[in-house]
Amino acid sequence: MVSDLVLLPQFLTNGLVIGSGYVLVAVGLTLIFGILHIVNFAHGEFYMLGGFAAVLGSQLLGLPALPTLLVVAVVMAAFGLVVERVVFRPLGGKDPTNAIIASFGLSVLLQNLMLKTVGAEPMAVKSGFAPGAIQIGNVFITAERIAIVAAMAVIVAALLLVLRYTWTGRALRSLSENPTVALISGVNVRRVSLITFVIGSVLAGLSGALMSTVFMVQPNSGALIVMKAFIIVVVAGMGSIEGAIIVGLALGLIESLVAGYMGNELRDIVGFLIVILVLAVRPQGLFGLKTERS
Amino acid sequence: MRTPLILLLTTAIACALPAVLESGYFINVAIIALIYVILASSLDIMMGWTGKFSFAHAAFFGIGAYTAAMMQRSFGTDLWAHLPAGMAAAALFGVLLGLPSLRLQGHFLAIMSIAFQTVVYLVLAQWTDLTGGHYGLPVEVSPELGNVSTFYFVTLGCTLVACLFVWFLTQSRFGDTLTAIRDDETLARTIGMDTNVIKIVAFAISSALAGGAGVLMAHHIRGVTPNDYTVMTSATIVAMVVLGGRGKFWGPIVGALILTILPEVLSDLAEYKHIMYGALLIFMIMVMPQGVVGALTGRKAK
Amino acid sequence: MTPPILEARGLSKSFAGMVALDNLSFSVNEGEIAGLIGPNGSGKSTVVNLISGVLVPTSGQVVMRGQDVTGAPAHQMARRGVARTFQMIRLFGTLSVEDNIALALQQKEGPGYVSSFFRTPAARRQRAAAGVTAREMLKLFDLEEKASDLAADLSIGQRRMVELARGLASEPTVFILDEPAAGLAPHNVDRLIEMIRRMRDEFGVTILLVEHVMRVVQSVCDRVVVLDYGQKIADGPPAEVVNQPEVIEAYIGLGRGKNA
Ligand SMILES: Nc1ncnc2c1ncn2[C@@H]1O[C@H](COP(=O)(O)OP(=O)(O)OP(=O)(O)O)[C@@H](O)[C@H]1O
Numbered sequence A: 001m002v003s004d005l006v007l008l009p010q011f012l013t014n015g016l017v018i019g020s021g022y023v024l025v026a027v028g029l030t031l032i033f034g035i036l037h038i039v040n041f042a043h044g045e046f047y048m049l050g051g052f053a054a055v056l057g058s059q060l061l062g063l064p065a066l067p068t069l070l071v072v073a074v075v076m077a078a079f080g081l082v083v084e085r086v087v088f089r090p091l092g093g094k095d096p097t098n099a100i101i102a103s104f105g106l107s108v109l110l111q112n113l114m115l116k117t118v119g120a121e122p123m124a125v126k127s128g129f130a131p132g133a134i135q136i137g138n139v140f141i142t143a144e145r146i147a148i149v150a151a152m153a154v155i156v157a158a159l160l161l162v163l164r165y166t167w168t169g170r171a172l173r174s175l176s177e178n179p180t181v182a183l184i185s186g187v188n189v190r191r192v193s194l195i196t197f198v199i200g201s202v203l204a205g206l207s208g209a210l211m212s213t214v215f216m217v218q219p220n221s222g223a224l225i226v227m228k229a230f231i232i233v234v235v236a237g238m239g240s241i242e243g244a245i246i247v248g249l250a251l252g253l254i255e256s257l258v259a260g261y262m263g264n265e266l267r268d269i270v271g272f273l274i275v276i277l278v279l280a281v282r283p284q285g286l287f288g289l290k291t292e293r294s
Numbered sequence B: 001m002r003t004p005l006i007l008l009l010t011t012a013i014a015c016a017l018p019a020v021l022e023s024g025y026f027i028n029v030a031i032i033a034l035i036y037v038i039l040a041s042s043l044d045i046m047m048g049w050t051g052k053f054s055f056a057h058a059a060f061f062g063i064g065a066y067t068a069a070m071m072q073r074s075f076g077t078d079l080w081a082h083l084p085a086g087m088a089a090a091a092l093f094g095v096l097l098g099l100p101s102l103r104l105q106g107h108f109l110a111i112m113s114i115a116f117q118t119v120v121y122l123v124l125a126q127w128t129d130l131t132g133g134h135y136g137l138p139v140e141v142s143p144e145l146g147n148v149s150t151f152y153f154v155t156l157g158c159t160l161v162a163c164l165f166v167w168f169l170t171q172s173r174f175g176d177t178l179t180a181i182r183d184d185e186t187l188a189r190t191i192g193m194d195t196n197v198i199k200i201v202a203f204a205i206s207s208a209l210a211g212g213a214g215v216l217m218a219h220h221i222r223g224v225t226p227n228d229y230t231v232m233t234s235a236t237i238v239a240m241v242v243l244g245g246r247g248k249f250w251g252p253i254v255g256a257l258i259l260t261i262l263p264e265v266l267s268d269l270a271e272y273k274h275i276m277y278g279a280l281l282i283f284m285i286m287v288m289p290q291g292v293v294g295a296l297t298g299r300k301a302k
Numbered sequence C: 001m002t003p004p005i006l007e008a009r010g011l012s013k014s015f016a017g018m019v020a021l022d023n024l025s026f027s028v029n030e031g032e033i034a035g036l037i038g039p040n041g042s043g044k045s046t047v048v049n050l051i052s053g054v055l056v057p058t059s060g061q062v063v064m065r066g067q068d069v070t071g072a073p074a075h076q077m078a079r080r081g082v083a084r085t086f087q088m089i090r091l092f093g094t095l096s097v098e099d100n101i102a103l104a105l106q107q108k109e110g111p112g113y114v115s116s117f118f119r120t121p122a123a124r125r126q127r128a129a130a131g132v133t134a135r136e137m138l139k140l141f142d143l144e145e146k147a148s149d150l151a152a153d154l155s156i157g158q159r160r161m162v163e164l165a166r167g168l169a170s171e172p173t174v175f176i177l178d179e180p181a182a183g184l185a186p187h188n189v190d191r192l193i194e195m196i197r198r199m200r201d202e203f204g205v206t207i208l209l210v211e212h213v214m215r216v217v218q219s220v221c222d223r224v225v226v227l228d229y230g231q232k233i234a235d236g237p238p239a240e241v242v243n244q245p246e247v248i249e250a251y252i253g254l255g256r257g258k259n260a
């Protein structure tokens, strides 16, 4: 038992790292849902593409860490722009069923396209940091892992500031929280939708790039991550950004503890059992408001 | 009553197939196509008729297949025992997914079904003692069914029964109730339909048929592995239903036949089939959301 | 004295903390045409949803003929003889007008699911009979030539009438109409008034009428209950109620709940 507790700080640290990756993906997903009212089933593939964009930057172009992230952001922004324009805008406002099926199709398409172009072998993203773990007390951690947590904190803080203090950010928030009022006060829905989708794509891509320095990237990397993001967004309540941050970190911690104390094979299942439970009992999520439709 | 007659006629013609196709390879393709006809038609009970999503159909397909493999391992049973057992097991899990899904709509239902699909996959792949893990389990076929033509006839018979069942079901009062739920669930309730019970029964029936298809599949490929029952397989079945046309009897049948036979005919395309399915889903939804059969028959035809 | 056919006892409903209905009590007697009026957002549709089982009250009771039916799901309320229409008309859009009505009819005396699957002669007979009754019903509402049209293709006025036909076809004991005159042209309003009267006089249906159009309320209702901000502010014959100061006040403060 004593040795178990000695490992606790290590497990918590690992959980924090994974949770940070989840947060970035989930925040984008929830943002897109809040504004466009679509659940993007291809969001995990955006994460995966971010990982490959980072491979492109760090391996093929030999760029250092920050410029690589910049490349990822630019690539993902462009990609998000195209997808919103070509797929989701034309489907907007119609039967949500169609957007669900189309985004599911997009997910299948992207995953298999990458499989054909780069193959199934996992690829690593080079961070350029000194190898080896740093020891802090009982905890061992690599520079990449620290960077993931730090980057997540910076990106999320920046996002929250943008949402609070810029005109676009406020328009975005108001459209998500009170569409009628936002429309009356002249918010340009199309523009805000586009911006939201682009932000969501960039966040997912950055997460993919960061996480791939530790876990490597392959065409199906996004499949499980998007599931985790769904879990987080559903548990937090669709559209709740703060909720997604809290639940995202919590899921990372829970998974890490489960893997550490109960066995690795249970790690992924726990989240799904939580989501099935939450959906069954409180479909609006822990932080969502209850709305009954009649 | 014209549809069942056309169905019988088509089946009669299909009986001639083994004689025409000399190569065992094409008979194998035909068997797979038939299995997917069952899968797509049964998924359409939920997706087309009831308007409820499921990206978990491959999970029920897998549950049927694994039931066969595990029963045979423990009791040495054969296909005729596996069919009812696999259908019952899949139906049971269908109810298990159906119960927590009763209050869910649209996105939430889609997420719930994907979560369920993933849990089933993870269990199949990781509970090695029970399922054989990633290597799966072997399935042996009793000698009288060992011939590929014989197995083709068995599959054809099962497919015919399944399709007739779906037709009678959707044309009956049950089908009317499903349509009512799809159009407006609140209204369906206020005119006196117990929509929860109906939805659970629909879940169970749809899953049971997928389970039956799984039993056939396990016997056909002589084994089960978790990778045959992933979310990609679910995507394939969804693509068949969308391509053919949701809520139309011939829709999923046509969709399944096109999507299994096309990659074989254009064999250069076979390795790109998942890319094609993904692109097709997007394309169909944007250009022809009612599907091929839907576009051909128009919305008034029933 | 027989108990009222329908009774609300201290009904309250709140949505996410917002009180839509506050301790409302009223009753509807057998054979009555009772009105329920009030400004926009005063909680009328919420009352309909609570009685028809679409929503569950936060507190209070719904009582039918002295029996507590609070919280019974919608399909059970339908089987107990409560039919309703919707403020935003609801029909099965992909079904024909006739099927819309036949489906409602079959809930009471339709074939069983199993016999209908096997197409037994009895099941076919019952299904055919439902179609005949549905057409008779449509004739009553002057819609027989629309019987095989898709419900989604009709005009608003016709769709309203189909909703009435659907409810009446199910032989309800209480029929709740939620703003049936909304969006109707004046001559259709006259027709509506006539049909509401006939449903009570010829078919013996008790009616709870939610309505904004005062002309309808004043010409058909025996009694009206007035709601404001989820509370009852008046209850009595229409001619008396409209002259009460609270009611005038509630309606003159018009426009305040407009966006609700
Ligand atoms: N499902 C719901 N979820 C949240 N709030 C609701 C819901 N239904 C009604 N409300 C709120 O409850 C209040 C009463 O609404 P209700 O629809 O009962 O009013 P009404 O009297 O029927 O108004 P109208 O004349 O506009 O039909 C309103 O403020 C409305 O916004």
Ligand SMILES: [Mg+2]
Pocket: C044, C045, C046, C087
């Ligand atoms: Mg109302």
